[in-house]
Amino acid sequence: MSRVFCLVGKSCSGKDTLFSRILERHPQLVPVIPHTTRPMRPGEADGQTYHFVSEAQLRQYEAQGQVIEKRVYHTTQGLWTYFTLRFSLDTDRLLITTLQGARALMDCYGHQAVHIVYLHTDDRTRLLRYIDRESRQEQPDYAEVCRRFLADQSDFSEGRLAQFSNLHTIDTGAEIEECLAQWDALYRLK
Numbered sequence: 517m518s519r520v521f522c523l524v525g526k527s528c529s530g531k532d533t534l535f536s537r538i539l540e541r542h543p544q545l546v547p548v549i550p551h552t553t554r555p556m557r558p559g560e561a562d563g564q565t566y567h568f569v570s571e572a573q574l575r576q577y578e579a580q581g582q583v584i585e586k587r588v589y590h591t592t593q594g595l596w597t598y599f600t601l602r603f604s605l606d607t608d609r610l611l612i613t614t615l616q617g618a619r620a621l622m623d624c625y626g627h628q629a630v631h632i633v634y635l636h637t638d639d640r641t642r643l644l645r646y647i648d649r650e651s652r653q654e655q656p657d658y659a660e661v662c663r664r665f666l667a668d669q670s671d672f673s674e675g676r677l678a679q680f681s682n683l684h685t686i687d688t689g690a691e692i693e694e695c696l697a698q699w700d701a702l703y704r705l706k
Contacts, residue, residue, distance in 0.1 A: 520609045520625055521703070522618040525635035526668035528645035530688035530695070531612045532565065534635060537692060538610060538699055548603055548611035554596035558654055577601060585620030592660045605629060615676055632680050633702065637689040
């Protein structure tokens with residue numbers, strides 16, 4: 517049976533880094549690239565981290581019944597929607613999502629097929645990474661950094677994490693090779 521591996525975690529917990537390194541190490545995994553209506557940031561390319569679409573394209577996907585899950589964020593720069601489209605489960609898949617997205621994937625593909633991997637690191641490390649990342653933007657938005665940092669505390673509370681019996685944790689405060697070793701051990705489980 518093919519599996520869906522959902523990388524979830526707070527902002528700047530290392531999701532993008534681990535995602536790309538896992539795909540390098542396991543080319544048989546097929547990435548699921550989510551869609552968003554937010555503007556593309558400098559250095560991003562359509563179809564790599566996200567598929568960037570218009571609100572009209574989102575409505576068309578919804579009308580076709582293709583949207584598995586979507587989230588709307590009230591950011592300091594306006595409303596941004598992120599969503600995942602249906603995909604075939606003919607091979608193992610890997611994606612970055614939220615706990616809400618993982619729940620929708622379990623509802624769509626079944627609890628046995630969906631494996632949730634929570635990437636955890638301490639708040640100080642995450643905040644420093646986040647400020648560093650934002651400072652490289654053309655127009656840094658530190659108010660949005662604060663909003664997301666605080667929202668993550670609620671979104672990934674112990675109570676919410678405890679709702680998932682199939683949750684695995686990787687400590688992304690460790691060196692990348694240790695994180696990959698933790699991933700490899702999880703991936704080998706059947």
